[in-house]
Amino acid sequence: MLDRDGVINQDSDAYVKSLAEWQPIPGALEAIARLYHAGWTVTVATNQSGLARGLFSSATLEAMHDQLQTLLQQQGAHIELICYCPHGPEDQCDCRKPKPGLFQQIATYFDVPNLRDVPVVGDSVRDLQAGIALGATPYLVKTGKGEQTLHQGGLPEGTLVFDDLSAVADYLLRVSP
Ligand SMILES: O=P(O)(O)OC[C@@H](O)[C@H]1O[C@@H](OP(=O)(O)O)[C@@H](O)[C@@H](O)[C@@H]1O
Ligand SMILES: [Mg+2]
Numbered sequence: 076m077l078d079r080d081g082v083i084n085q086d087s088d089a090y091v092k093s094l095a096e097w098q099p100i101p102g103a104l105e106a107i108a109r110l111y112h113a114g115w116t117v118t119v120a121t122n123q124s125g126l127a128r129g130l131f132s133s134a135t136l137e138a139m140h141d142q143l144q145t146l147l148q149q150q151g152a153h154i155e156l157i158c159y160c161p162h163g164p165e166d167q168c169d170c171r172k173p174k175p176g177l178f179q180q181i182a183t184y185f186d187v188p189n190l191r192d193v194p195v196v197g198d199s200v201r202d203l204q205a206g207i208a209l210g211a212t213p214y215l216v217k218t219g220k221g222e223q224t225l226h227q228g229g230l231p232e233g234t235l236v237f238d239d240l241s242a243v244a245d246y247l248l249r250v251s252p
């Protein structure tokens with residue numbers, strides 16, 4: 076279960092507001108494809124408060140996700156489910172990470188009671204906290220806000236730290252081929 080901005084694509088403190096700004100992180104799409112071809116089911120759980128802030132439209136967000144899937148299809152791969160929180164911090168929703176709502180959506184989709192031991196990969200503590208709420212295993216990447224997150228401390232116990240998604244995929248394919 077992957078965070079999007081800062082894990083799959085480059086993040087920006089000014090938000091990723093257009094298809095042109097949506098730029099895959101080197102190796103990330105290949106990492107997803109390697110996991111897919113090894114039998115992993117890949118999902119995404121992403122906060123997209125830029126929608127509530129009026130920074131981009133839902134059509135633009137869908138175009139980014141279509142581009143992601145198109146690029147993966149060129150490698151014979153696919154993301155099974157992309158869940159996103161469209162709300163802003165003031166909306167008091169149940170799905171904005173660190174709240175677990177997006178991961179509850181994933182568990183419901185697969186009709187499982189929890190996400191025990193399923194990897195959750197993020198560049199922010201809130202990504203990991205949200206997944207851990209359903210039993211996921213936390214992985215921090217140093218891309219995006221990951222370096223900053225690492226230096227801030229407060230990582231959930233047992234978090235495994237890797238340079239990027241490609242390194243996480245190397246590890247997962249090594250320990251559970
Ligand atoms: O990393 P994921 O969850 O895929 O997406 C994060 C983005 O929605 C944006 O989230 C914002 O946080 P606030 O929503 O303003 O707290 C900021 O961190 C932006 O830099 C970032 O691009
Ligand atoms: Mg992120």
Ligand SMILES: [Zn+2]
Pocket residue numbers: 160161162168169170171
């Ligand atoms: Zn929400």
